[in-house]
Amino acid sequence: xxxxxxxxxxxxxxxxxxxxxxxxxxxxxxxxxxxxxxxKFLIETANKHKNIGWKACDVTNANDxxxxxTTIRKKYGKINIVIANAGAAFSKPFHKMxxxxxxSIMDVNLLGVFNSFKYALEDMESGxxxxxxxxxxxxxxxxxxxxxxxxxxxxxxxxxxxxxxxxLAKKGITVNSICPSYIDTPMTERTIKNITKLTNLxxxxxxxxxxxxxxxxxxxxPSEVAETISWLCKDSSNSINGQSISxxxxxx
Numbered sequence: 744x745x746x747x748x749x750x751x752x753x754x755x756x757x758x759x760x761x762x763x764x765x766x767x768x769x770x771x772x773x774x775x776x777x778x779x780x781x782x783k784f785l786i787e788t789a790n791k792h793k794n795i796g797w798k799a800c801d802v803t804n805a806n807d808x809x810x811x812x813t814t815i816r817k818k819y820g821k822i823n824i825v826i827a828n829a830g831a832a833f834s835k836p837f838h839k840m841x842x843x844x845x846x847s848i849m850d851v852n853l854l855g856v857f858n859s860f861k862y863a864l865e866d867m868e869s870g871x872x873x874x875x876x877x878x879x880x881x882x883x884x885x886x887x888x889x890x891x892x893x894x895x896x897x898x899x900x901x902x903x904x905x906x907x908x909x910x911l912a913k914k915g916i917t918v919n920s921i922c923p924s925y926i927d928t929p930m931t932e933r934t935i936k937n938i939t940k941l942t943n944l945x946x947x948x949x950x951x952x953x954x955x956x957x958x959x960x961x962x963x964x965p966s967e968v969a970e971t972i973s974w975l976c977k978d979s980s981n982s983i984n985g986q987s988i989s990x991x992x993x994x995x
Contacts, residue, residue, distance in 0.1 A: 746773035746976055750819040752812075753777050754802050754859050755829030757784030759928035759941045760878065763965035764826055767973050769794035774819040778802065778811065779829065799870055802829050805862075812862045821866035824874040827856040832930065833939065845892045852896035856903060860918075873916035874976050877904050878968070879923045881956075889953035897922075901987050908985030917984040919975055924991035925953045927962040943989050959992030 751768045755761040756777025762784075769775045769792040778800040779785050785797035796818055800811040812822060831851040835844065856877045867873025882890060883897030901920050908918035925931050931953070938949040954960050967990055974980055975988075 744842075746771040746824075749773045749823040749976070750816075750821060751824035751826065751862065751976070752822055752859070753828055754800075754855065755779055756797070756826075759930060760923075760926055760968050761826075761828040761882075762788040763969040765795055765974050766792055767966070767969035768824070768976065771976070771991060773824065773976075776815045776819060778926050782786050789837045800859055802827075803850040805858050808858040809862045812969045814843070816866075821870060821874060822863040823867065823870065825859050825863045826876050826878070826879040826972060827859040829855050829859075830878060832893050832934070834934070835892075836889055837891050840892060841933055845895070848892050849899070852893070853899045853903070856900050860907070864916075867916045868914055871915040873911075873914075874983060875904070875907065875911075875916065875918040876972055876975055877901075877918075877920045879904075879920040879922045879924050879987065883920065883992055884922055884987060884989060885995075904912050904987070905985045912984060917975070917981070919983060919985065920987045920988040921961045921968055921971060922987050922989045922991070922993055923968055925962050926968065926979070927964055931962065956994050957992040958993055958994065961992065963990055963992075 747867055747979055751763050751773045754763045756765045756780040761782045761817045763929045765775050765979050772869055775795045777785055780801060789797040801807045806919045809833055831848055851979045854950050877900050879900045882894045883901045888892050904918045935946060935949045939946055
């Protein structure tokens with residue numbers, strides 16, 4: 744089933760997995776709007792497909808998201824699909840973290856999802872159909888050392904999606920989370936560089952540290968996440984609701 748006449752919003756869509764998701768949905772014939780803070784990357788991705796438009800937007804700011812959605816509706820119509828992909832990550836021992844560290848990551852990873860979903864809800868309810876999908880992480884399913892704030896934010900995302908899925912179940916709207924392990928993206932590249940800077944490990948050794956918990960011992964490809972989301976957006980997945988789908992090679 745093609746997604747023609749569906750308007751999909753992808754936050755953090757200018758690079759990495761967000762760009763891969765946007766291109767996949769555009770190839771599925773959806774009209775896609777990518778959002779982010781950096782115009783340059785948004786423009787580069789939008790130029791790769793005629794079905795992709797872009798708008799600068801800070802998902803942590805409710806007024807910005809509401810105004811942004813009002814603007815993009817004028818081009819592609821009501822919003823039917825929201826992929827809340829924008830996220831932030833940092834690594835720090837718990838004893839060195841501040842309350843500001845925690846609130847800042849919650850603003851992006853949790854409040855950003857909330858805002859992205861909230862201001863599209865009326866569109867989906869009026870149409871009797873919708874897809875809300877949050878990019879969480881295996882860090883939303885378990886704990887990892889030195890990223891307790893990140894894990895807390897991703898656990899919160901899963902709690903939000905599970906609860907919202909029940910609330911909207913009879914309205915033709917499904918709500919799910921995708922939980923990848925480390926993905927082969929610029930964000931992971933920055934993590935690898937940080938590891939090599941703080942340890943005696945070289946790049947290859949740092950990658951092996953990251954993939955050690957994945958039984959397949961590899962980084963997840965952005966296309967794997969994009970294909971899963973494409974499936975969730977189609978009517979063949981109507982009964983998939985409130986799920987946290989792990990894309991991790993079997994990590995437990």
